[in-house]
Amino acid sequence: MSSAKCPFSEFPDPFAAARAAEGIREIDDQGDPVKMVLGHRDVRKSAHDWRTFQSGAKPGRIVVPSEVNIRDIRQIPFETDPPEHTEYRALVEGWFRRPLTESYEAGLTNLINQELDRAISSGELEVVHDFALPLQSRALTLLLNCPLEEAEEWIGWGTHVFRSDDDPLDGDKANQLYDYLDAQIERASRDVENGEDIFAHLLRAEYRGRKLTHEEIKGVMILTFAGGRDTVINAVTNTLAYFAGHPEDLQKIREQPELSARAVEELVRYFAPLTHMGRVATSDAEVSGCPVAADSRISLCWASANRDPKVFEKPNEVDIERKANPHLSFGFGIHKCLGAPHARQVLKVLITALTQRVSSIQVTDHQDNIEQWGDFNRKVGFHRLQVKIS
Amino acid sequence: MPQSWCTNRFPDKKEQSGTVYFFVNDLKFLTEMAKINFITKAGVEMQLEAASGSVMELAVNNSVPGIDGDCGGVCSCATCHVHVAPEDWAQTGAPGDMEKDMLEFDDNASEFSRLSCQMSISDELDGITLKVAN
Numbered sequence: 345m346s347s348a349k350c351p352f353s354e355f356p357d358p359f360a361a362a363r364a365a366e367g368i369r370e371i372d373d374q375g376d377p378v379k380m381v382l383g384h385r386d387v388r389k390s391a392h393d394w395r396t397f398q399s400g401a402k403p404g405r406i407v408v409p410s411e412v413n414i415r416d417i418r419q420i421p422f423e424t425d426p427p428e429h430t431e432y433r434a435l436v437e438g439w440f441r442r443p444l445t446e447s448y449e450a451g452l453t454n455l456i457n458q459e460l461d462r463a464i465s466s467g468e469l470e471v472v473h474d475f476a477l478p479l480q481s482r483a484l485t486l487l488l489n490c491p492l493e494e495a496e497e498w499i500g501w502g503t504h505v506f507r508s509d510d511d512p513l514d515g516d517k518a519n520q521l522y523d524y525l526d527a528q529i530e531r532a533s534r535d536v537e538n539g540e541d542i543f544a545h546l547l548r549a550e551y552r553g554r555k556l557t558h559e560e561i562k563g564v565m566i567l568t569f570a571g572g573r574d575t576v577i578n579a580v581t582n583t584l585a586y587f588a589g590h591p592e593d594l595q596k597i598r599e600q601p602e603l604s605a606r607a608v609e610e611l612v613r614y615f616a617p618l619t620h621m622g623r624v625a626t627s628d629a630e631v632s633g634c635p636v637a638a639d640s641r642i643s644l645c646w647a648s649a650n651r652d653p654k655v656f657e658k659p660n661e662v663d664i665e666r667k668a669n670p671h672l673s674f675g676f677g678i679h680k681c682l683g684a685p686h687a688r689q690v691l692k693v694l695i696t697a698l699t700q701r702v703s704s705i706q707v708t709d710h711q712d713n714i715e716q717w718g719d720f721n722r723k724v725g726f727h728r729l730q731v732k733i734s
Numbered sequence: 735m736p737q738s739w740c741t742n743r744f745p746d747k748k749e750q751s752g753t754v755y756f757f758v759n760d761l762k763f764l765t766e767m768a769k770i771n772f773i774t775k776a777g778v779e780m781q782l783e784a785a786s787g788s789v790m791e792l793a794v795n796n797s798v799p800g801i802d803g804d805c806g807g808v809c810s811c812a813t814c815h816v817h818v819a820p821e822d823w824a825q826t827g828a829p830g831d832m833e834k835d836m837l838e839f840d841d842n843a844s845e846f847s848r849l850s851c852q853m854s855i856s857d858e859l860d861g862i863t864l865k866v867a868n
């Protein structure tokens with residue numbers, strides 16, 4: 345429980361006042377402003393209304409900060425609307441549900457135990473780069489069903505594939521991923537029938553009576569690298585920080601392992617690894633009593649919705665036993681996260697492994713990762729989290 | 735032995751069809767089993783029984799198509815959506831506030847919609863019929 349304020353495991357809610365007052369707040373983004381939608385009901389309502397608030401705008405425009413200047417390629421199914429979205433999504437939905445199988449869970453358990461053992465034997469480490477990044481990358485090989493060794497290259501790309509230290513929107517860095525994907529699609533196309541990885545799966549897929557194009561396959565694959573990277577890295581890092589600050593909760597799960605599923609949902613609610621995602625209005629509309637002009641942007645602020653006191657009791661406290669927990673961390677409606685079964689499984693296996701293998705986590709140094717959205721400063725995770733672990 | 739004797743073992747989704755698991759602890763529930771009928775989108779009828787847990791857990795443990803229970807039953811994923819047969823609505827009762835919230839913007843929702851993870855199994859639910867929404 346949060347008796348004393350913990351300097352590293354608190355994730356404050358910067359949206360409270362604006363959410364209670366106007367429920368929506370405009371911020372600038374490279375001259376293409378975004379009205380952030382903050383209340384739980386308004387976020388759900390706008391996410392549901394894909395006819396008015398579309399995802400299939402110019403590629404990169406629904407992402408905040410906008411990426412229209414650094415890419416032309418459309419992410420699939422993310423930047424499409426029905427009916428295309430429905431059909432694209434159907435091609436990959438089954439694939440993204442594989443994390444629920446027994447063998448997947450076993451593989452993941454094996455992998456995460458190894459990562460933890462490595463961490464414990466070194467005794468002291470920086471969690472973001474030396475634990476969360478390799479764990480996320482290696483776990484992704486299970487999702488894509490490709491050799492574990494592939495992860496070494498992805499780890500080399502650093503925590504964000506699109507960002508370098510001196511440039512938050514680095515086009516060259518993105519090219520490295522694009523080149524990699526081109527080469528992989530090329531490789532997989534040499535043996536489409538027998539290939540067992542996601543590239544072969546996509547090469548075999550039929551969309552509207554034809555095969556997917558190279559660009560479409562790339563559009564799907566970019567998303568598994570972009571959408572599943574920072575989000576999982578932050579979720580893993582923050583989970584370690586949380587249990588370092590709240591060993592009593594880890595002990596509770598040790599005694600009642602059946603709590604782990606609820607704990608995952610509650611931590612994901614609290615951390616909201618993806619703060620918000622944009623939409624473009626297809627006509628003049630209104631959200632929360634505020635006019636939204638055609639062709640302007642709104643964003644669905646999952647992080648704010650998750651702290652809405654109209655829905656959650658004690659929204660700023662972590663209650664790993666929270667029973668009803670309609671959080672929006674994985675989105676809402678037709679675009680809700682395809683990677684959620686994988687992400688949930690990663691966190692569940694991680695928490696179980698922590699209860700079995702770790703007796704103490706101590707934070708010795710940390711540097712918060714604070715996002716700035718207009719006047720809002722939101723802690724989403726850490727740039728660095730130095731811990732002693734045993 | 736009915737396969738549903740293992741049905742309150744969620745989230746061990748592995749222990750599904752084919753294998754019959756028997757737990758001594760389950761014996762004490764045997765007197766108060768509730769039978770629940772599921773009708774899937776494809777029109778397949780499945781009759782399952784359990785004495786405890788949630789309706790979602792019963793369905794997931796028996797691999798009812800269209801009920802996935804992604805969030806483990808905390809009302810956040812809506813992958814456990816069912817339509818209660820109108821004549822059974824009095825037995826199940828209406829959704830709670832949060833549940834209603836999550837159903838409000840679901841295109842498949844009807845006036846008889848429930849999220850089955852929010853329905854606890856008890857003998858009061860005996861004999862009801864649920865149509866899987868997805």
Ligand code: HEM
Nearest residue numbers: 421422568571572575617621673674675679681682683687
């Ligand atoms: C804790 C980790 C994660 C969080 C919090 C998260 C969050 C989200 C959210 C909020 C959305 C909805 C975006 C929108 O409505 O526009 C989304 C969509 C998506 N996510 Fe995740 N995500 C996570 C992990 C992953 C992973 C691991 C993958 C895949 C490797 C992934 C792939 C996707 C895809 C493909 C979509 C688009 C689905 C569609 O448009 O139909 N995510 N994610």
Ligand code: HEM
Nearest residue numbers: 409411506507512513514566567570571574575617618713
């Ligand atoms: C081609 C697609 C994408 C590109 C080029 C891209 C690019 C970027 C860039 C440049 C940043 C750094 C922004 C800054 O620091 O100001 C960023 C951050 C982030 N992106 Fe992406 N992104 C893409 C897709 C996605 C998707 C689909 C998701 C989630 C569903 C996602 C989740 C995030 C998150 C959570 C951060 C914050 C990471 C952090 O600062 O720790 N990205 N992205």
Ligand code: FES
Nearest residue numbers: 809810811812851
């Ligand atoms: S199982 Fe997720 S809402 Fe019911």
